[in-house]
Amino acid sequence: MNERRFGPELTPDGTRFRLWAPGAKRVDLLLDRPHPLSQETDGWYVAEIPGGGAGRRYKFRIDDEVDVPDPASAFQPDDVSGPSEVIDHAAFRWRAADWRGRPWHEAVILEAHVGTFTAEGTYRAMIDRLDHLVETGITALELMPLADFAGKRNWGYDGVLWYAPDSAYGRPEDLKTLIDEAHLRGLMVMLDVVYNHFGPEGNYLGRYAPAFFTDAHTPWGSAIDYRVPEVRAFAIENALSWLRDYRFDGLRLDAVNTIVEAGEIPILHDISAAAGQLAAATGRHINLVLENSDNRASLLDAAEDPPRGKYRGQWNDDYHHVWHVMMTGEAQGYYGDYQRLPANHLARALASGYVYQGEVSAFWGGRHRGEPGGSLSPTCFINFLQNHDQIGNRPLGDRLETIAKPAAIEAALAVTLLAPMTPMLFMGEEWGATSPFPFFCDFEGDLAKAVRKGRREEFAWAFEKYGDEIPDPLDVSTVQSAILDWTARDREPGRTRLTLVRELLAVRAREITPRLAAARFGDARVAGSLLTARWQLGDGTRLALAANLSDRDVSGVPDIGGTLIWGHALSGDLPAWSVRWHIG
Known part of the structure; x- marks a missing residue:
């Protein structure tokens, strides 16, 4: 190790x-x-x-x-x-020397991009906003990838030097200071890492170590050959470096379904096992999660502590997609798979994690997608309404606030932030930020031209509607548009939205989180526009939800039992886009 x-x-x-x-x-x-x-x-x-x-x-x-x-x-x-x-x-002197992390069931995640989180765009500038996160109820700050990339601005997924935090944001000791200050406030810090490819500029490995790569390809370039022991060790040591040298509390592994492997123990297993050895040796909580479009439930186990090959959880794209369809009516791309009875899809996600648990997906080429997830802990599923991908991979990089009704968004937040699954927000979502998050990078020459051409081809369907409104990913104004406007937090409607999110997360911390360990899935049903769901919590109590996910009031709502912890007072009616939570 x-x-x-x-x-x-x-x-x-x-x-x-x-x-x-x-x-x-x-x-x-x-x-x-x-x-x-x-x-x-x-x-x-x-x-x-x-x-x-x-x-x-x-x-x-x-x-x-x-x-x-x-x-x-x-x-x-x-x-x-x-x-x-x-x-x-x-040489770095840690102030939070006794920090050992937090157990996974306490996670409430906020995803952030260092370069646009503040106007300064640095590790040290983020420190001034940590108190805001704590006061909001966030317990885990997740940073988008930091591995050194070409140029001064990038989402981070074009990293080529995996061990080097990018200098655009500061020096290594600045990153360590950010993490140390977060730990002093009780915040976990997680990092997004990319082990499925190297970026297109600045990677020289093919010249002197061609064995790093196979003839296979990912959507972003040559596949990495993890059958080679040195290549395998390179990724494992990198994961340990972030966890050990910087004291990150966990990692989120990007798009692991695109890692090409055959005939041996998966690299995912070995990374988890190595991190688990570090956790056992140091007494730390180390929480590893995946992004995996294959919905492989067999890779997950929230209770395996320390990790020994499994992962705490997975970003649950299904949950996002079905909510997005319900709130916006959009049908392009992968949203097409969720058009038929979306409320029923949402019920399935609430009752057993994924929507696709082995069913055929048209978007994924008519193949069977996913594995049953209902036997897992609900905390294995990281649920969100927005993230960098779902905002940034839109033609304008526009947020949900610009395309959905506020009442619908608030109802979705009331479900997402109190359900026993692990909730995640994207930076600024807590106050309903409207600043876009379009794709941006800082390449030059032929590579810059290729990126522009690729984005135009990807959004060819949208050019008739948006034309020159679609931002140029290479223009500095594009990244500038993504910088959070923190002043919006302190004026309407941001102030009211932030109050709502803080109230919801306070209820979660008080009523739900202490009972989440050993929680189990229950059932969820849809009758018209009324959604009801139940879960068994770890202390034997039952958490129950009733939600009206429509523009019309619903009458004759049955009593779901227990004590009201959030929402409208007990009655037989539920107004449009309203949510009621009970526990007992």
């Missing part, structure tokens, strides 16, 4: 540099002058350099032809093609 094979290692006498370059004939370390590396077995090149240490900048020269950064660089002060900097992770 503690063995580090990649990246520089500080020694009592200096620094040990190493590079796995099985496709190279010669490797030199570039410091003050070139230092030839000794070739060892299995493609490794090594050099022991006396003196110096943290702060030294270096590159590797391959076969006297090309100079490259360290693929396991801890920091790139001058972007992806510049020199790597040696970082002494042990």
Whole structure:
């Protein structure tokens, strides 16, 4: 678990540099002058350099032809093609030294992009907003990917140097300070990581380590070959580096259904097992979750603590999609799979997690999608109404606030934030932010042209309607439009929406979270526009929901029992888009 094979290692006498370059004939370390590396077995090149240490900048020269950064660089002060900097992770002095995390059932997540969370767009600027998160009822801050990407602005999914937090947001010690300050306030911090591909600019691995890749392809480029032991170790060590060196409380693995593997224990298992060993050795709660369009329930187990191959939960796209259809009526793309009886789809998601649990999906090519999830803990399902993908992959990057009725959104929030599944908000959603979150990046030359062309082709159907309104992902104004307007939080209608979210999360913390461990799914039903659902909580009490998800009042609502903890007072009527929660 503690063995580090990649990246520089500080020694009592200096620094040990190493590079796995099985496709190279010669490797030199570039410091003050070139230092030839000794070739060892299995493609490794090594050099022991006396003196110096943290702060030294270096590159590797391959076969006297090309100079490259360290693929396991801890920091790139001058972007992806510049020199790597040696970082002494042990030098940072943590203030929250006794922090051990929080159990998964306490998670209320807010997803955020560092560069647009504040006007400054830095790790340190985020610190000033942590108290807001705590006061709102958020318990986990999830950062979009930080792995070093080309340019100054990016969503983060084009990272090429997995170990280096991007310099656009600050230095490694700034990121550690953000995490430390979050821990001092009782906030978990999670990180989105990408192990299915490398970004399109700044990845030199194919030149000196072609074994990193297979002939297969993902939607974003060549597939990574995890059958190769060194490649496997590279990903596992990277996960441990974020968890150990930065003390992240958990990771969210992006689009794992696009990881290409065959014939061995999946890399997902080994990452989980390694993280579990770290958790056991340190007494920490480490929470790993997935994004997985395949809806594989067999990968999940919220109660496996520490992890031994499984994952706490999964982003539940099904839940988002059915709510989106109900609130907007949109039918393009994957929303087409949820057009028929969407309220019944929502009931299924509330009763057993996924909507698709083995049924045929038209959007996914007519294949069977998903596995039954009803035997899992409800907390395995991370439910949301918005996230970076569902906003940013729209032609205008527009949020739900601009396309749905406020009453419908508030009803959806009242269901999402109090149901026993794990809730997640996207930054600013807590006050109903209307700032868009369009796709943006900072490439140049032919790559920039290719990105523009790809986005135009992706949204060809929308150009007749929106035309030049569709933002250019390369224009700096696009990322500027995504910066949160924090002043909207303190004026109407933001103030009222924030009050609602805070009240809902206060009820969750008081009435539901203490009972969530060992909670179980129950049943959910739809009668007309009335939705009712029940769950068994860990202490034996029953949580019950009655919701009118329509524009018309509903009369003759049956008594769902227990004590009212949220919503309209007990009566036989439910007004339009209203929600009632009982416990008992």
